[in-house]
Amino acid sequence: MTTTTETAGGIQVVKPTVASHIRDYFARVRGGDLGTLPAVLGLLVLVLIFGLSRAETFLSALNFANLFNQSAQIVFIAMGLVFVLLLGEIDLSAGFASGVCGAVMAILLTTHGLPWYVAIPAAMVTGIVIGLVLGVLVAKLGIPSFVVTLAAFLGFQGVLLTLLEGGKNISITDEFVKSLNNGTLSVRDSWLFAIIGVLGFAAAQLIRWRGRVSRNLVAEPLGIVVARIAGVAVLAFSATYVLTLERAVNKAITSLKGTPIVVPLIVVFLVIWTFVLARTTYGRHVYAVGGNTEAARRAGIPVDRIRISVFVICSFMASIGGILVVSRQSSVDPNTGGSNILLYSVGAAVIGGTSLFGGKGKVIYAVIGGAVIIVIENGMTLLGLNSGVKFIFTGLVLLAAASVDALARRRASATGS
Amino acid sequence: MTTTTETAGGIQVVKPTVASHIRDYFARVRGGDLGTLPAVLGLLVLVLIFGLSRAETFLSALNFANLFNQSAQIVFIAMGLVFVLLLGEIDLSAGFASGVCGAVMAILLTTHGLPWYVAIPAAMVTGIVIGLVLGVLVAKLGIPSFVVTLAAFLGFQGVLLTLLEGGKNISITDEFVKSLNNGTLSVRDSWLFAIIGVLGFAAAQLIRWRGRVSRNLVAEPLGIVVARIAGVAVLAFSATYVLTLERAVNKAITSLKGTPIVVPLIVVFLVIWTFVLARTTYGRHVYAVGGNTEAARRAGIPVDRIRISVFVICSFMASIGGILVVSRQSSVDPNTGGSNILLYSVGAAVIGGTSLFGGKGKVIYAVIGGAVIIVIENGMTLLGLNSGVKFIFTGLVLLAAASVDALARRRASATGS
Amino acid sequence: ACGTDDGGDTGTGTSSSAGKVGVILPDTKSSARWATADLKYLTEAFKAAGVEADIQNAEGDKTRFTTIADGMIASGVKVLVIVNLDSGTGKAVLEKAKTAGIATIDYDRLTLGGGANYYVSFDNTEVGKLQGQGLVDCLTEKKAAKPVVAYLNGSPTDNNATLFKQGYDSVIKPKFDAGDYVKGPDQDVPDWDNAQGGTIFEQMLTQNKAIAGVLAANDGLGNAAIQVLKRNKLNGKVPVTGQDATVQGLQNILAGDQCMTVYKAIKKEADAAAELAIALAKQETPSTATKTVVDPETKAEVKSVLLAPQSITAANVKDVVADGFVTKEELCTADFAEACTKAGI
Amino acid sequence: MAATPLLELRGIDKSFGPVQVLHDVGLSVYPGEVTALVGDNGAGKSTLVKCVSGIYSIDAGTVTFDGREVSVHSPRDAAALGIEVVYQDLALCDNLDIVQNMFLGREKRRGIVLDEATMEEMAGETLRSLSVRTVKSLRQLVSSLSGGQRQTVAIAKAVLWNSRVVILDEPTAALGVAQTAQVLELVRRLADNGLGVVLISHNMNDVFAVSDRIAALYLGRMAAQVKAADVTHSQVVELITGGRSGNLGLPPERPSDFIDITPGEVKK
Amino acid sequence: MAATPLLELRGIDKSFGPVQVLHDVGLSVYPGEVTALVGDNGAGKSTLVKCVSGIYSIDAGTVTFDGREVSVHSPRDAAALGIEVVYQDLALCDNLDIVQNMFLGREKRRGIVLDEATMEEMAGETLRSLSVRTVKSLRQLVSSLSGGQRQTVAIAKAVLWNSRVVILDEPTAALGVAQTAQVLELVRRLADNGLGVVLISHNMNDVFAVSDRIAALYLGRMAAQVKAADVTHSQVVELITGGRSGNLGLPPERPSDFIDITPGEVKK
């Protein structure tokens, strides 16, 4: 039997129970409303495939840790791109923008001999300025973002070449910068980070739940909230456990354990941007402009300013991606941020579930989609195929991961939601 | 004074005169409804810039003829992409698809020693099959086209590498194939082509005008129709005049004059696709699906089939682009169709005025946009800048061309149309 | 689930004592050699020695390069052979390998400051010098007076292209300075893209109709230039250089359209590298690395095997065939049968 | 009146995810009659129409057309049966003009070429009969039309064809006085020509002016289907707002799985 | 009634490209009064509203608000003046839910965090007062709402704020009987609170039920602005369909630049 309760505005609603909540969830899934489920499913399938074919290497603690470092650039660019995509715009220049910012940092560190706490902010500021310029061109002049950022894509390639004086590589030696995407937290800090993270998540969830219940608004049953917290805790702790195993290749020579430093970096930005999008006026306005620009304009939202701001965020995140890739490679060259970086980043956001038409997407989608892309890249290289075949397989595996997603979503249109 | 007349359904309308028509045109332009005008303006500005800075070379007959050959691949891919973009989809794989098709042709010609009339159709069929597969994946499985074609972009790169056994170049020697994007019509045929083309255009325009007038429908004043025909005639004949000038680099050794063979190829496809989009049921349905998929579905249009078909057309056009680029280089390598080809092709369509959100665009836009892109490429290489500076300038010039467009269009949103 | 570092090798044959070897090749764009020649020869060499090898290509992508390296290190290779994409990434990988206790070999390209254990290579600057000298010879043969020489360089983002250019500049620039040659257009071809190369050269010719010699950085770009020259019936009149001794390049040489190419006996290089790697994998001290190269950055000496590239003209095309680098069937197709006979193949 | 219904729905259920919108709905449409489908906002009228026309798939229930049980999976199927629908959310292609929209999916052709002149003439005639004024040109994009003009185009589009059942979902909502009269007249004329017509409307005057039968939906359930002559204006309003009126309508005891989500009554 | 109009338009011209839609239109809105704006389909009512609210720029004419001449370049400016509009083409963000749409652009915050709970409560209260039934949850996406539910959300959105002029463009078009009554009552209540209200409607009963003044647009020209008490139902219909009625309305001789595009009269 269901019990009803009265909520805001006197609307009678069914009091949700754990059972009804789970029943509703499955009904929603059958109805095609899936959130990140399909991308996560696709990820699981991939892990299964690679895990079965290269168990000892793909599933090793070392490889697991490597995944985070390898994904850093794409995940950061993709997180920024989510904002741009939410508005139905595109930024083709994000890849090379990250290269330019990375190069700015590298040059300041080496040629100018400045310390990291000058060079890193300088790179970030470069990103912000780039975003401002792109945003203004799109919002104020009204040039389609595809064209603006295509021009920027070419221009930044040239800037990068010029910064690197026609093709030199610049190696960096700054230990702090190098540690960003190579170093690890100590085992103690790794656990500390996991515990603080889980506690923070639990607190946020419970406070929110309390707030709604106390004001007599429809809230999830406590059981579901607790289950969600438990799930996150299990994930976080088991990941930390694996990451704090000894994973040095040659244990005699060196020891390597602890959560890679990029993990807290990714988590912090994920939390910040998720908060911004879900819980602030600004985020609400981003969704509104992306969903229906005209409606947003009529509601008095400063559409142009929002449009500029997403390009700033995107280029800013690209700058961090650039810093991290330079850190990882300890060097910057004229192709940093080139190649497939951009397509992969957009792909990451889209696979995660972000719409290219605007209005639909979350930052977590970029992280999950980035994981899909990197697992494919990582797994494929472990198979040791020759180039041609590897490209073909990469394409096929990407398609397979996306099909899981598409098939899961298929019923959505059939049932009309 | 205006005179009115009664038209279909007994609606009273003003009988348009040449004067009123011109007045209306300017009112429309002021109101922001501009068609290809801005792109053409952008093109003129570019020609002016390069013409002033490199008059003797950029404005030479040789360079003018070269423009057509150089643009062939991008223009063909862009024409195909217009169909995909009209549906709000994207095809990232069109570049490498053209490479794969070119490679298929080259391999059949050389390794298998087959004649061109087998190899060329085989390449086209390859294109069609590629399009079918992409289309089915997008339409039937419902995977976003960005992801499908990103996978295909990777996959085809692998196919190309595999076809070329890991990176060999294959030279073709077939004279017919080589003539496609290198040869010229004889001077007589060049003029014949221009005259037939202009007569055909005139006939089409006048028959259409007669048809409307005879059924008492609102028609343009005859003066405007005649002026339009005259404009096209002047353009065609002056281009033909320039192209039939002697343009050999070393006139002592060889003679080179006549319209490049690609010009009739481009014109024929432009006419065919323009006809298909504007005057057939199929074209109407493409616009409808792009404008409002749901409305099209409710009107009983087979949306899936339309969606598949545009990918087929796109890949088919890419295959021709591939054939032409292989013809031009007389060789195919693993990078044929790679690099910036795809971004440039999409850019061409978008600069011309095609919307990435679907429903808005014409095939001619791809040709004009392609001209913008190629004039930039062509002019930039004449300036002899170093790589970095060249990239930066290319970006800036592209932006400048797009700004002309954007500024001209700006009022559109201000006046609300 | 995967704590053991032992590869689980249970066999007792000779191979059991040898560890696994990882090889990372750079790309498929700068030259066809990586995917066609090196891969084949290395695979054969390792197979012959019964040593397990994992050979991968980074597709010109540095991120992928490091990803592959991570994967190989994770899978427990004992020797890592790399052709770096640039010294920075190369160095990062070498350092990681070293901390993991893996022996390293720089193959074909020296990683500056990387401190690899061994170095096997053709000298890229030397390749450029051969190209420059080849062009000079052809121009002299054509008795060109004050010829305009155009440069069609490799990818601006490829460090090798820079090295090649250093090589040919060292030969030709003095001629410019002396006024013997006239400097013509000088442009890079992004991604070594042949189609773009063709367009760029076409524009060079539009810009300067007097171009009398083309220094193209490899055979693909050479062929692109030759096609433009053909269109203007200038092929054979304007010498064009190349590199890699590809079938296409050799055919162009036989046809008289290309002046020379540079042949790097990749099999020798591959065999030398494989030999080193096999020795290291078996934990023996290799004896073949007799020369040394000084790392310009650290001034440290790296034990090296150095091989000499060879300049190929119509006169010695047969050497390449004799070497088995290209087969007669590939080269002497119907169109070139006559030329082949003439060249003594 | 005809004895057998032309279109008959039985036991239609439809859920969107966890929300069930239609519960066991039945409806009969007779040839030569106008059936008014009434119901409060959110009662499920438009959803029912979309189930019939194949836009939504139904979860349970049968659709019988002309005595045969049919399954309608897409609007194409519905059109093939001869069912035409004017949707509440008009669904016009903003990037096409009036004529193009009116003939969408059924373009007139001469050979393979579109016969624009004929279509333009036919469109003009139809619009004229619907009292459309102030349209500047038949070649105006529908994106630039006023609300009422858009609605007229949608109606004109549906009545151009030789269909057997025409369903109009609030066709006169945005129309002016004269245009509304024309549309009601058209509705009557269609029925008199032997078509089955379903008219959804919130305007009781309009409903009583043209309809032969009235079907009232209440919270996703069919409360009653009655002859228009047998009920009064206020009885219908009671059916709409309360689901029953006297001995008409839903049983007084609520079905057990039914949850009232009506907001607390606001005091008048 | 108040002597000076709160909002006054004078000589408004508006063209879209070559098409002139508004010719020299004037309109006065008085505080405490409901001014009904009527006119045939395509007469230019919605265009006029959009000119006032800054969505369209005007080609000529002045807007006076509270005695000061103002220039409204965007909906932000209009909102700053205290002008709220319910548009005919509702303009809701389909990807947001009911509460989010209702507070769009004026979110309640606590610090930098959105105060969802307060907004949800306020939205619930407002909807309750508008007799909204069958909304399953305040967190439903508006894309899944029925036509009437969407319209209610749009209305609720406009009346949540302390504005001085409220303009409603056909607010009851999609509403059911009870909801319509509620909205009309709301309109009256707003005026009684001293606001200036403009109501656009095609329903003469509604117009006469609540309005104090009636302004009739005819083919883009203001035919007459009269007190509701001074005219009859049929006079207003004549003004709408013909531009004049007796000595009211446009001068009988047509202005010279005026072209009649009315289709030939259809015989009744």
Ligand SMILES: Nc1ncnc2c1ncn2[C@@H]1O[C@H](COP(=O)(O)OP(=O)(O)OP(=O)(O)O)[C@@H](O)[C@H]1O
């Ligand atoms: N896609 C959907 N997902 C969830 N609920 C939906 C969806 N579509 C409609 N609904 C709900 O179904 C109910 C019925 O909607 P419907 O549009 O059929 O109402 P209606 O009777 O046409 O109302 P109106 O008179 O306002 O047009 C509404 O409560 C609506 O919120």
Ligand SMILES: Nc1ncnc2c1ncn2[C@@H]1O[C@H](COP(=O)(O)OP(=O)(O)OP(=O)(O)O)[C@@H](O)[C@H]1O
């Ligand atoms: N962007 C535009 N471009 C061209 N014409 C337009 C545009 N917008 C509106 N019109 C025309 O202006 C006229 C007035 O339109 P408007 O929407 O103001 O009418 P309305 O009085 O609101 O009609 P309704 O009662 O049908 O809503 C119509 O004839 C319409 O076709």
Ligand SMILES: [Mg+2]
């Ligand atoms: Mg409805």
Ligand SMILES: [Mg+2]
């Ligand atoms: Mg209106």
